[in-house]
Amino acid sequence: MRIDIVTIFPEFFDVLDISLLGKARQAGIIDLGVHNLRDATTDRHRTVDDTPYGGGAGMVMKPEPWGEILDGILASDSEPDAVEGDGPLVIFPSPAGDVFTQAMARELSNEEHLVFGCGRYEGIDQRVFDHTATRARVRLVSLGDYVLNGGEVAVMAMIEAIGRLIPGVVGNPHSLVEESHEDGLLEAPSYTKPASWRGLEVPPILLSGNHGAIAAWRREQQLERTRRVRPDLLQP
Numbered sequence: 001m002r003i004d005i006v007t008i009f010p011e012f013f014d015v016l017d018i019s020l021l022g023k024a025r026q027a028g029i030i031d032l033g034v035h036n037l038r039d040a041t042t043d044r045h046r047t048v049d050d051t052p053y054g055g056g057a058g059m060v061m062k063p064e065p066w067g068e069i070l071d072g073i074l075a076s077d078s079e080p081d082a083v084e085g086d087g088p089l090v091i092f093p094s095p096a097g098d099v100f101t102q103a104m105a106r107e108l109s110n111e112e113h114l115v116f117g118c119g120r121y122e123g124i125d126q127r128v129f130d131h132t133a134t135r136a137r138v139r140l141v142s143l144g145d146y147v148l149n150g151g152e153v154a155v156m157a158m159i160e161a162i163g164r165l166i167p168g169v170v171g172n173p174h175s176l177v178e179e180s181h182e183d184g185l186l187e188a189p190s191y192t193k194p195a196s197w198r199g200l201e202v203p204p205i206l207l208s209g210n211h212g213a214i215a216a217w218r219r220e221q222q223l224e225r226t227r228r229v230r231p232d233l234l235q236p
């Protein structure tokens with residue numbers, strides 16, 4: 001999978017070199033490009049924002065640098081030798097987007113080319129979304145019902161959730177299906193050695209060696225936890 005990120009804080013993504021995804025990049029499974037939006041400006045101050053038409057607080061990201069930088073990124077997919085299905089999918093984090101879920105992460109993990117556009121300030125001029133949508137599939141995606149200062153943290157979370165679903169990124173594929181949200185339930189609690197710690201005991205069933213009884217106990221723990229903490233997940 002090819003991933004491009006457009007941001008005014010490219011250093012923010014340096015951590016991807018040393019995280020889980022660093023190995024996937026070295027193995028050639030994920031090809032990452034981080035682009036500084038300011039490199040697509042033409043003025044001496046490398047300006048990316050301006051005051052909003054119609055008035056209001058704060059600043060809005062200007063369309064021209066976005067147009068220039070996306071021209072370059074999207075052009076690489078329309079070259080004659082580019083073997084593509086639906087072409088790139090451009091994702092803009094936004095509180096006004098569809099809420100990011102595990103199901104969405106799984107869909108996005110099947111894409112050949114993802115482009116993430118990180119807004120800042122009060123957001124991006126609407127025409128950037130409208131114009132990009134004439135050349136590529138565009139989605140606005142919200143990390144959740146809270147406001148961030150920009151798209152960078154949302155993109156980092158989305159890349160971590162998507163990247164680990166790509167075969168070869170997480171060592172043991174079995175561990176993926178057992179985890180929270182893939183089966184719609186929260187995880188059962190986990191324990192490791194020692195069996196007794198500061199007066200607290202590991203549930204004896206887990207030491208019994210009875211794998212059927214352990215699986216049944218874990219399922220009950222999952223259901224009880226989900227009913228208690230996230231009853232919304234049990235609704236159809």
Ligand code: JCE
Nearest residue numbers: 093095119120143144146147148150151
């Ligand atoms: C962003 C801002 C709206 C005023 C670019 C916030 C996503 N789930 C999410 N929460 N917040 C975001 C997000 C993503 C991109 C941008 N802002 C700040 N948003 C109104 C200011 C700017």
